Amino acid sequence: MLESLGINPVLLIAQAISFGVLYYVLNKFLFSQIRTALDERTAAVNKTLADKSEIEHRLQAFEQEQKAAHKKAAEEVQKMMVEAKDAAAATKAELVAKARDSANAEIVVAQKRIEQEKLNAEVEVSKHAKSLAQSIVQQLLAEKSSDPQWQQEQIKASLETLKQSKS
Amino acid sequence: MDLTQLAKALAIGIGAIGPGIGLGIIGGKAVEAVGRNPEVTGQIRTIMILGMAFTEAVAIYALVISLIIS
Amino acid sequence: MHISLKPELLFNLGPFPVTNSILSSWIATLLLIVLAIVVGGNFKRIPSGIQHIFEMIYEMFEGMATEVMGKAGSKFVPLLATLFLFIITSNWLGVLPGVGSLGFYETHVAASSDSHAAPAAKDAHATPAAKDAHAAPAKDDHSGEPVFVPLFRGANADLNTTFALAIIVMVFIHVMGIKSAGLSHHLAHFKNPLEIVSEFSKVLSFGFRLFGNVFAGEVLLTAMASILVIITGKSLLLYGVIGGFIVTPFLMLEFFVGFIQAFVFAMLTLSFLSLFYKTENSESHH
Numbered sequence: 001m002l003e004s005l006g007i008n009p010v011l012l013i014a015q016a017i018s019f020g021v022l023y024y025v026l027n028k029f030l031f032s033q034i035r036t037a038l039d040e041r042t043a044a045v046n047k048t049l050a051d052k053s054e055i056e057h058r059l060q061a062f063e064q065e066q067k068a069a070h071k072k073a074a075e076e077v078q079k080m081m082v083e084a085k086d087a088a089a090a091t092k093a094e095l096v097a098k099a100r101d102s103a104n105a106e107i108v109v110a111q112k113r114i115e116q117e118k119l120n121a122e123v124e125v126s127k128h129a130k131s132l133a134q135s136i137v138q139q140l141l142a143e144k145s146s147d148p149q150w151q152q153e154q155i156k157a158s159l160e161t162l163k164q165s166k167s
Numbered sequence: 168m169d170l171t172q173l174a175k176a177l178a179i180g181i182g183a184i185g186p187g188i189g190l191g192i193i194g195g196k197a198v199e200a201v202g203r204n205p206e207v208t209g210q211i212r213t214i215m216i217l218g219m220a221f222t223e224a225v226a227i228y229a230l231v232i233s234l235i236i237s
Numbered sequence: 238m239h240i241s242l243k244p245e246l247l248f249n250l251g252p253f254p255v256t257n258s259i260l261s262s263w264i265a266t267l268l269l270i271v272l273a274i275v276v277g278g279n280f281k282r283i284p285s286g287i288q289h290i291f292e293m294i295y296e297m298f299e300g301m302a303t304e305v306m307g308k309a310g311s312k313f314v315p316l317l318a319t320l321f322l323f324i325i326t327s328n329w330l331g332v333l334p335g336v337g338s339l340g341f342y343e344t345h346v347a348a349s350s351d352s353h354a355a356p357a358a359k360d361a362h363a364t365p366a367a368k369d370a371h372a373a374p375a376k377d378d379h380s381g382e383p384v385f386v387p388l389f390r391g392a393n394a395d396l397n398t399t400f401a402l403a404i405i406v407m408v409f410i411h412v413m414g415i416k417s418a419g420l421s422h423h424l425a426h427f428k429n430p431l432e433i434v435s436e437f438s439k440v441l442s443f444g445f446r447l448f449g450n451v452f453a454g455e456v457l458l459t460a461m462a463s464i465l466v467i468i469t470g471k472s473l474l475l476y477g478v479i480g481g482f483i484v485t486p487f488l489m490l491e492f493f494v495g496f497i498q499a500f501v502f503a504m505l506t507l508s509f510l511s512l513f514y515k516t517e518n519s520e521s522h523h
Contacts, residue, residue: 027315
């Protein structure tokens with residue numbers, strides 16, 4: 001039976017040995033290298049994926065940070081604007097008040113001065129008038145004293161006024 | 168009349184009937200399966216080839232017997 | 238048309254008979270070894286050419302092994318890939334023109350001494366002479382005729398090769414089973430004596446499947462070539478035209494069968510291995 005099928009133990013063992021040699025050589029020279037190459041490639045791919053997720057993570061965090069910073073900045077600007085408005089209003093009011101105060105003070109001073117000057121002027125005028133009246137009176141007196149008639153008339157008139165004031 | 172020739176022919180002829188039917192069933196069922204869910208075509212093909220190899224082996228035995236008869 | 242089930246003997250190397258099929262298998266082995274050393278010698282990080290093909294095959298089996306056996310499967314990928322590569326290489330080398338047709342005629346000189354003793358009754362002596370051909374080859378009246386001995390024969394068209402592969406695989410499977418589960422656990426698989434029979438039938442089916450497919454392919458190609466010769470006679474032009482229609486489809490079929498059988502051999506090895514090899518997963522269940 002075995003003979004008619006051509007099975008020969010020597011050939012069988014020879015084929016087995018040659019296959020074993022083939023297995024050893026392929027494993028040593030080729031498959032071990034393919035194995036390491038595949039492992040390396042898998043590791044590289046995994047690393048890339050991990051890097052990618054990390055980068056995405058970081059990007060997200062960065063974006064959030066940026067957003068927060070934007071928000072904060074906007075809020076600050078708003079706050080500053082409000083503050084500035086307040087400050088401006090305050091300054092304006094102050095300035096206005098100051099201006100008013102100083103104006104009032106000046107007005108008061110001016111009024112005082114004006115009053116003073118008025119007073120001075122009045123005094124001056126009255127002085128002037130007095131001296132003028134004196135001189136006029138002196139002149140008139142000097143003129144009229146030489147006229148006895150006028151003198152009598154005058155005396156009469158003044159007596160009259162006296163009489164009237166007494167009555 | 169030489170009966171060995173007839174024996175050879177009968178060995179492979181009768182022996183091929185069963186595997187022939189079996190291969191037909193396998194192929195038909197595989198096509199059916201692919202038609203039902205085409206997304207697993209690759210897996211079905213692998214299983215089909217394995218099943219066909221087993222079925223075909225029976226025909227191969229018959230062939231070997233017919234070749235041994237002399 | 239003469240097709241021999243056995244490989245033909247070419248010459249004897251001491252006690253070792255060198256047959257045409259073992260010559261082919263050596264050529265296939267040598268080819269693969271040279272390729273492996275050349276590719277392994279200048280292994281590049283970015284694969285190209287043959288390295289790409291080797292990596293593709295390796296990855297294909299890695300995918301299947303991890304699918305069937307989990308992470309432990311990647312340990313067996315070298316064996317599966319080697320089986321696949323050896324079988325597919327020798328199958329495809331067996332389809333090449335010249336294999337089976339290139340050879341020489343050999344006359345059994347030793348038998349010719351008294352072959353002319355009974356030249357007259359050639360037909361009458363044929364049957365009895367064939368009967369005791371093994372016992373007394375000298376009386377075989379074909380002994381004087383030259384016998385064609387092909388120089389190459391598909392390595393897997395020889396039961397020695399296929400059974401060698403089958404036995405290696407089955408031994409490997411059982412060694413791995415014992416290694417992973419321990420001897421007593423492994424022997425527990427064989428409480429039923431039918432299981433033992435099934436193990437032997439696995440070897441037979443492994444060996445005969447591969448042999449049968451490849452051998453049947455060779456027979457088919459020879460038959461087609463004979464039909465071609467019968468149809469065309471001796472016209473070379475007709476031979477070329479009709480040969481394209483008659484032989485080419487079968488050549489394609491043989492290339493396909495060569496691939497499928499290599500694939501099936503490796504796949505069956507994997508699935509038989511997964512029956513006996515205990516993975517970490519199943520160990521944790523115990």
